[in-house]
Amino acid sequence: MLPFLMLATDPGRFLHSPLGVQLVTYFPQLDTDALIITAGLFAVAMMMLANAASLLAEVMRARYAHGLGHWLQLRLVRHVLSQPYAYHLRRNSSVLTKTIVNDVDRFTHRIVFPLYDVFCCVSTSFFLLVALFVLEPWAAPLAIFALGSYYGLVFRVLRRRRQGVSQRMNAAMQGQFFVLGQLFSSLKMILTRHCEAFFAKRFGQSSSAYAGAATLIPIYSSGPKYLLEPVAFGALMVWIIAEISAGNDVMRVLPAAGMVAMACYRLLPSLQLLYGRLVVLTSMRHAVDEIVAELRDAAQAAPPPTSPTSERPLSWQRTLELVDVTFTYPNATTSALRQLNLQIRKGEFAGLVGATGSGKSTAADILLGLLEPDEGQVRLDGRPLGREDMPAWRERIGYVPQKVVLLDTTIEENIAFGLPREAIDPERVREAARVAQMLEFIEGHLPHGFQTPAGECGAFLSGGQQQRIGLARALYFEPELLVLDEATSALDNDTVARVIEAIRSNLDGVTILAIAHRLNTVRGCDTIFYMHGGVIECQGRFDELTARCPGFRRLAQLGEATQEAA
Ligand SMILES: Nc1ncnc2c1ncn2[C@@H]1O[C@H](COP(=O)(O)OP(=O)(O)OP(=O)(O)O)[C@@H](O)[C@H]1O
Ligand SMILES: [Mg+2]
Structure with a gap:
């Protein structure tokens, strides 16, 4: 810039300076005007070059910093997702969100x-x-x-x-x-x-x-x-x-x-x-x-495998068991499950009932491999399932949790949970909704049918409708075992009966474990397990338990009283 200004303002003096003399020897064919223009163009070119280098440095810096941020966030999310369920029980999701974001x-x-x-x-x-x-x-x-x-x-x-x-x-x-x-x-x-x-x-x-x-x-x-x-x-x-x-x-x-x-x-x-x-x-x-x-x-935390890595065939023909299972939550003073034994036969409709806090959901979480027992085993046809078997085992289970949480997306994507849009089979979605007794409502009442948004945490739907979307979600993946943790608690008796009947007649050979407070959900069960204080106190058919299990009888009497009052 400076040589250009000197050349433009006082060419005579500049051309006699050492720099000017050198310039003339480099470009002997150029006259003064051409030299001024060349020096100007050169100055502009240098400026552009310097600025381009600065811009490039800024872009490289931003790219590196944001790239590193993206890598770290993804790594953290993958770490969090690969943790066992027990890890999430002791962590606060807001604090994790803060760290990641x-x-x-x-x-x-x-x-x-x-x-x-x-x-x-x-x-x-x-x-x-x-x-x-x-x-x-x-x-x-x-x-x-x-x-x-x-x-x-x-x-x-x-x-x-x-x-x-x-x-x-x-x-x-x-x-x-x-x-x-x-x-x-x-x-x-x-x-x-x-x-x-x-x-x-x-x-x-x-x-x-x-x-x-x-x-x-x-x-x-x-x-x-x-x-x-x-x-x-x-x-x-x-x-x-x-x-x-x-x-x-x-x-x-x-x-x-x-x-x-x-x-x-x-x-x-x-x-x-x-x-x-x-x-x-x-x-x-x-x-x-x-x-x-x-x-x-x-x-x-030594994460368990997140993909179905089990080499062993996990098919079963006879029984699914919890054998001598004891489990205590990390911050609890008493055990949630104590030497619990439970055996479900393949294809049967089993019920798990008991007072609140008796350990039903904990038993279901152990069965799903979400929690690892402190003692005891989960067995298929007598063979114990290891930690590495659990992801593959879970793939065979349709699970409806006690609190169904819907995603803020369409009903269809909520049913085909975790699948990209292009991988969703609309016919299977329809079929799952039909068995869950939701088809009529979705197609008849929702403005965009299966493409209607469910709202944040299913806010656009009633509690019972949310539960049935949760049920359809479990059915979409055609499970061998269906674990329903209070999955029909928000439904009326008629709907519960229709849902159970539809599941049993449409899913050939499916084994069902229904956890319930309300005994009419489990009235038709092949076996009912009555839990109390972390153990199975008695088991049998409904009438047998009413006859010989005082705790169950009390629960049944209370249920009848509530129904009459309603
Ligand atoms: N994350 C936890 N940390 C500590 N204790 C827990 C935790 N979750 C459950 N518990 C305790 O374990 C026991 C069994 O709980 P669980 O949820 O299995 O009961 P439940 O039979 O499913 O009850 P409900 O019918 O109310 O759903 C309860 O005493 C409960 O307080
Ligand atoms: Mg529960």
Whole structure:
């Protein structure tokens, strides 16, 4: 740029300068005007080149940082998904969401991005130092020593405070995700209890704590810059006073002090930038700690295989058993299951009943291999199932959990759960809905039939309809064993009878284990297991149990009383 301006403003003078002479020897055929145009074009080309290089560097940096973020997030999600069910029982989903989304985002934006600046600062400072050594050989080390000690000292003194900021920001962010998770899952309750202010206040406490902690970062990162002037001036004063008291001539030392001050002045911007970036970087330490802890925690949990890896044939002809199964939840003081024994024959309709908290869902989770028993085994035709068999075993089971959670997508995708759109068989979806007694409603009442959205957590459907979509979901995959954990609890008696009848007549040879409170669901069962306190207290057909099992009889009497009252 400068040669062009010099050439354009005073060509005569420039052409006689050493650079001008060289230019003329390179381009002897060009006259002055052509030289001016060439120099201008060259300057523009150089500028474009330099800017293109800067843009490329920015794009590369963004690509690397975001690519790393994407890789980390995917790794975390895969880790979380490959964990056993027990791992999720002790984790809070909001906190996991925060780590996957927010901590990784902070890591890329506040750590990876600044790292590039740190690298630039270090290289700029290095070149500046070399230049300073050339210009002011003795002042440069002094300047580096003075500024380096100052920033080093401040960095060290503020170490604990920065850690505190990092901790507080992390806790506050965790609090925000936690409250939001609670808020959206309890919206109906919040509105009916009219306690919006309570949740808004709790969220506000976390967000204000975050804002308060985040405000300290610029104080710690830029503060030293503003403190430097008085500190430097003070140091200069002390030096001058010391020289005067020693009887030296102040005028003699002033030029030297000036040189050091000038060297400091030149170094300051790069050092300040370096220091500022390091402060931000170290203040985000918790984001890294959380990600590392999550990955380590997940790795230590020794995940079971996620794909059907079992080499053994898992077909069974006679019995499915739980043998001497004992299980205690990690934070519980009493066992949920105690030496539980249960045998279901292939093709039978079995019922599992018992008071609330007696261990029915836990037994189902063990049967599905979601929980591993502390003692005892799950056996097929007498052969125990190992941990590696469980994914393949689960593929054969249709499971309707006690709380059906629908996805915020179409009814069709909810039934063909986990399949991409193009892999869904609409005829199978229709058939599953028909058996679950939902076909008439879906085709007759929903505006877009199977393509109607279900809403968040199935909000556009009634509780009983949600349950039947859950049932259709289990039936779509044509299971050998159907485990229904209170799957018909929200249905009326007529619908329950029709659902059970439809399943039995349409799914040839399917084995059903129906867990229920209401005994009319299990009245037609081949075998009913009555559970109490984590053990099977008695088993048999409905009439047999009414005759010889006092607990079951009480349950049956209560059920009849409730039905009469209704
Ligand atoms: N994640 C858990 N952590 C600790 N204890 C648990 C956990 N889940 C269940 N329990 C306890 O284990 C016992 C059995 O629970 P389970 O859910 O199997 O009962 P249930 O028979 O299915 O009850 P319900 O009929 O109410 O569904 C209960 O005492 C319960 O409090
Ligand atoms: Mg239960």
